Amino acid sequence: MKDYFSAEEKERLLEAIRLAEQRTSGEVRLFIESRCKYVSAVDRAQELFFELKMDKTADRNGTLVYVAMEDRQVAVFGDEGIHQKVSQKYWEEEINKMLLHFKQMHVVDGLCQCIADIGEALYQHFPYNSQTDKNELPDDIVFGK
Secondary structure, eight states, rough: OOOSOHHHHHHHHHHHHHHHTTSOOOOOEEEESSSOSSSOHHHHHHHHHHTTTGGSSTSSSSEEEEETTTEEEEEEEEOHHHHHHHHHHHHHHHHHHHHHHHTTTTTTHHHHHHHHHHHHHHHEEEEETTTTTTSOOOSSSSEEE
């Protein structure tokens, strides 16, 4: 697996995830791999979403940001709780914004902005409750093949 990010860039991405989750019960994960073979990026993101057990959150408000670096494919897959709140159009807009950054070779900026935007949407619909909320999924970057 090629290392696509420097240590500093990885830390920026992790910090974006932590900040996105700070004000919400929602969960955000980032999955990076080199290629998306045999399926669309959305289908691959959905497959990974369930493999990572992201559908097990209490409010069904997990979101996976997926990138196939070599194929230049991206997808955002949100669980049913958040998807019902923001709609398909929201995910498509986030993908388009991310791709604009990618075309300018600002991949980390595009990912951080997407994660921040998702965090804001999660905050709007699933604000943090200190009495009941806990971090249900790891705050990490998952690297595939």
